[in-house]
Every structure is written in C-alpha cells, then in structure tokens.
Amino acid sequence: MCILGRGMWLHILKKLFYVLLVVLTTTAVLYSVARLFPGDPITVLYGETAPSPDIRKLLEARLWLDKPIYAQLLLYWKRLFTGDWGVSIFSGEPVLTLILRRYINSLALALATTITTTALCVLLVYLSTVKGYDKIFTQLATVSTSMPAVLWGIVLMLVLALLKMPIPFGSIVMPLATLTIAGVGIFYTILKNLIEKAFSEPFIEMYRAVGMSRARLFIRALHYAMPVYVTAVLYRLGLIVAGAIATETLFSYPGMGKLLVDAFSSRDYPVLLGWSAMISSTLALLNIFGDLLHMYIDPRIREEK
Amino acid sequence: MRGLVAKISLGIIFAEIFLALLANFIAPYPYYKVDLENRLRPPSPTHILGTDPLGRDVFSRLVYALRISFAVAILSLAVALLIGTVLGMVSAILGSVTDAVLSWIFDVVYAMPGFFIAIAILLIIGSGVMGTAAAISLTLTPIFFRLSRSATRGVLVKQYVEVAKALGASTLRIALNYVGRELMAVVIPAAVYMLSDAIALEATLSVVGLGVNPPTPSLGNMISEYKDYVFVAPWLVATPIAIIALTIASLNILAKELDKKLNAFLEAA
Numbered sequence: 001m002c003i004l005g006r007g008m009w010l011h012i013l014k015k016l017f018y019v020l021l022v023v024l025t026t027t028a029v030l031y032s033v034a035r036l037f038p039g040d041p042i043t044v045l046y047g048e049t050a051p052s053p054d055i056r057k058l059l060e061a062r063l064w065l066d067k068p069i070y071a072q073l074l075l076y077w078k079r080l081f082t083g084d085w086g087v088s089i090f091s092g093e094p095v096l097t098l099i100l101r102r103y104i105n106s107l108a109l110a111l112a113t114t115i116t117t118t119a120l121c122v123l124l125v126y127l128s129t130v131k132g133y134d135k136i137f138t139q140l141a142t143v144s145t146s147m148p149a150v151l152w153g154i155v156l157m158l159v160l161a162l163l164k165m166p167i168p169f170g171s172i173v174m175p176l177a178t179l180t181i182a183g184v185g186i187f188y189t190i191l192k193n194l195i196e197k198a199f200s201e202p203f204i205e206m207y208r209a210v211g212m213s214r215a216r217l218f219i220r221a222l223h224y225a226m227p228v229y230v231t232a233v234l235y236r237l238g239l240i241v242a243g244a245i246a247t248e249t250l251f252s253y254p255g256m257g258k259l260l261v262d263a264f265s266s267r268d269y270p271v272l273l274g275w276s277a278m279i280s281s282t283l284a285l286l287n288i289f290g291d292l293l294h295m296y297i298d299p300r301i302r303e304e305k
Numbered sequence: 306m307r308g309l310v311a312k313i314s315l316g317i318i319f320a321e322i323f324l325a326l327l328a329n330f331i332a333p334y335p336y337y338k339v340d341l342e343n344r345l346r347p348p349s350p351t352h353i354l355g356t357d358p359l360g361r362d363v364f365s366r367l368v369y370a371l372r373i374s375f376a377v378a379i380l381s382l383a384v385a386l387l388i389g390t391v392l393g394m395v396s397a398i399l400g401s402v403t404d405a406v407l408s409w410i411f412d413v414v415y416a417m418p419g420f421f422i423a424i425a426i427l428l429i430i431g432s433g434v435m436g437t438a439a440a441i442s443l444t445l446t447p448i449f450f451r452l453s454r455s456a457t458r459g460v461l462v463k464q465y466v467e468v469a470k471a472l473g474a475s476t477l478r479i480a481l482n483y484v485g486r487e488l489m490a491v492v493i494p495a496a497v498y499m500l501s502d503a504i505a506l507e508a509t510l511s512v513v514g515l516g517v518n519p520p521t522p523s524l525g526n527m528i529s530e531y532k533d534y535v536f537v538a539p540w541l542v543a544t545p546i547a548i549i550a551l552t553i554a555s556l557n558i559l560a561k562e563l564d565k566k567l568n569a570f571l572e573a574a
Contacts, residue, residue: 026413143554145557147505148505151509151512151528157532158539158543158546161535161539246420260421261424264424264428265514
C-alpha cells in the first residue's frame, strides 16, 4: 500500500485506538448495566426453584459472580482479547461461535441489501435524470421513506397474503426485500441530488460541449458522486449488520438483530456483551474502511493526508 | 400545488390530534370491550373498521391508539428536545472541557445503533408507556444535541454577537436573545421531523414485542397484534399501517414547509 503516506498510517492507528476505546467503554457500560438488572442470572437459569447453596456457590464462581464488579470486568476484558468469550447462559454454546454464525448471516443480508439497493438506485436515477422520469420516482421515494423498514415488511406480508402465497419465514428473501424497499427511497434521493449537482459542474459542461452522449455523461457524473454515496452506504451497511433488529425478528431471520432480541429476553448477558463488542468494533472498522475506500476512489484526499 | 399538499398534511395531523384528544367521546365502544361472538368481522355499519380477534371494535381501538401513540411521541420528543438543545447550547457556549466531555458522551450514544439503546433502556425500566417514552427520547437526544451545538457555534461567531459581547452583554443574555432565536429556526422543523421518527420508533419497538403493553392500544402494538391475522383478516393490520404512513408523510412535508417559512422569516427580520 504505497499510496499511504506516514500521516495516513498515523491516522489509521489513531482510529484503531478509537475502536479499542469504543469496545472497552461499551462492554464496560453494558457489563455494569447487566449486573444491575433486576433478577440474577442463576435464578434465570434455574427458575424460582433455587439450587442448593453449594451448587449456587459453584455456579457463582464459574460466572465470577463472587468477585467485585470491576474485577469481573477486568477478567472479562482479558478473555475478550484471548478469544474466549464465555458460554451462552441459555444454550451453553460458546458465545464466539454463536455470534460468528449469526454475524455471517447478518453480513450476507447487509451485503445483499447493499447490492440490490445500489443497483436499483443507479437504474432509477439513470431513468430519472437521463430519460426524464423524474416526477414519479420522486413521489415513490417519498412513499418509500414514509414508513419504518419493519412496517414495509408487514406490508409485504399483507401483499403475499392477498396473493394467497406462503410467507417464507427464516429465509433471506423477506428481510432482503423489506430492507431494499425501505432503503431505495433514501438512497435514490441521495444519489439523485449528487448526480444533479455533478451535472451543474463545469467538467460535465465540458464533456457535453465535446459531444458526449447523456448516458456517457451519466457515468462521469456517477464517478463524481461515488465518494459521498459510498459513505452513506457504508453507514447503513453497519446499521444493517448491527441489526435490522425488528425486520430480522419479524421474519425470524437468524442474524445479529434477532440474536440481540433473544439474548435480551433471556437475560443472556455473555451473549449481550459479545454482541456489543462485535457490533461496536464492526461499526468503527467500517468507518476506517470507508476512509480507505474514499482515498482509493478520490485521489485528491490521498494528497491532502 | 406545494401549498395545497402542505395544507392537506396539516389537516391530517390536526384531524388526528382532534380524534386523539376527544377519543372518549368519539369511540363508539370502550377499547377493551371484548365480544367473543363477533370476532374478526369485516367492516360494517355497526363496526366501521370491523372487529379484532377478541371481538373488540377496531375503530375505537384506533382512536385510543392515536391518543397513546401521540402522547408517547410528544412526551419523548419534548424531553429529548429540552435536554438535547439546552446541553448543546451550554456545550457550545462554555467550550473547553465541558464541550469535550458532553460531545464525547453524545458521540458514543450516537455511534450505537439507535434501536439498541432503546432496547437497553426498555429492559432496565421495563416496557410500558413511560419506558417507551424514555427509550425513544434517549435515542433522539443526541440528534438535538448535535443540531443545537453546531447551530450555536454558528451564531457565536457572527458579527452582531461579537458586537454585543463588546458592549458588555452577559453570556446568559447572548444565549437567550441571540442564540435562542436562531436556534428556533433549526430546532422547530427538526422537532417536527423527529416527531415522525418517534412514531416510527414506537411502531418498530412494538413489532419486536417491546413498547406499549397490550391491552392498552397504540398504533405499533395494534400492528404487531394484528400482523398474525394477515391471511384471515388483512384489513385489521392495513388500517393502522396506513395511518402511520399517512402521519409520517404528513409530518415530513410539514417539516420541510416549516423549514422554508422559518428561514424566510428570519432572513426578512
């Protein structure tokens, strides 16, 4: 990576330090909150029929409940970095494998959504700016943004029900369709504004004067619009990984979002902590990735840094 | 054309508020009245929007749901607006350590997915009307904080503020007279936008099974209760969804209009 100067490496290092800080604070806050929840984990585990005092003591020692809270936290941090994230109180499965499995599902959903949304947006913006279907798409975009994603999911369910078709629960299809519908409105507006701004720039005027076709002009404008668009997309990608929480739960899609809801309802705090560590680092890393991608797309930024 | 759309939006919001305020006079039946012999009836003259799986009148529930949903949204918005705006202003005016600490706190909160914070709060406080309002307001507060902080910083560097300072105006006077005035133009349209966010958030929380607890009706929990009946009685879930969509769209249009009007007014003044 010779494009990266010394300043850039420092910049990345600083950001990585920031990632670490975010992970440590979120897990710390969550750990304290989890310990302050009404109801202790052992009661959740065994119900109201309390185990004998000896077994209780043993369990408490295993979950470090016999130590003061800061000691528990330090122990937890140590294990976080050695890859041993504990086991789920609910299912007994190691947290790391559980989370990784769900994480991959969410990542697949996020990437698929990004691809469909972007493809659809580019197509729609092309049609509206080059072919002149502007009015109708703008109205449709308003409709798309007038409901939270999960309600679009229910509208889809409604449509399938009216068509007398079965609803595929647990598969990627429904959440993908839902998130695409809800996303297109936002990204259509963003991309269209960017392209329109590009079209008013002198360099496009120049290409036009040279006699380039409108379709080719559109591609130039798209290149110009990419950096800002990519930032917006990456931000949303992170949010989808973090949980299209309600949408995943609605269609029982086994991703990070559903994991969070399940872990919360069963007070499964090793999973909760793992979840927040994973998500906060993902969001922060995506941020760094965004910076690098920006530099790749836009050479001017490379020179500044 | 634009003016007409804005007027219709305003009409819709007023009509909804009217229904919500007068719910107990308008609703033909109590929202909790169960009638198991008349379950899942399609719309008819006696039940204009039909009945639900427990035989409750959907129209009556909807009118009360409007009351609850608007109450939750407005309450959470008011709290978020007050805390966020004041802290943002204080942060920008005092600067240095106060600014750094407050900004850092709100950045951390803002960096987490909003919905995650809402769920965490609901699990600590417990769901219900107050819990839902608290959860929603905490997710909205950082947005007001950021808006108000950057707007205040923008005002503070303006020349007339410099002049006022030179003439010996106190910090409090500057905050109230100069900053407060320009802040309104930023915060009021944002608040109308956020009202639609609050309504959307309540609905989303309900679908996951958090939010306002049944049998108290809210737009969100009506949707989440009735979504299981899409095959048997699709009209049940369609009505609250349509109302939410209409409300959010109207609020967004109004916010845009308000933004334009207020800015024009400020520039003229």
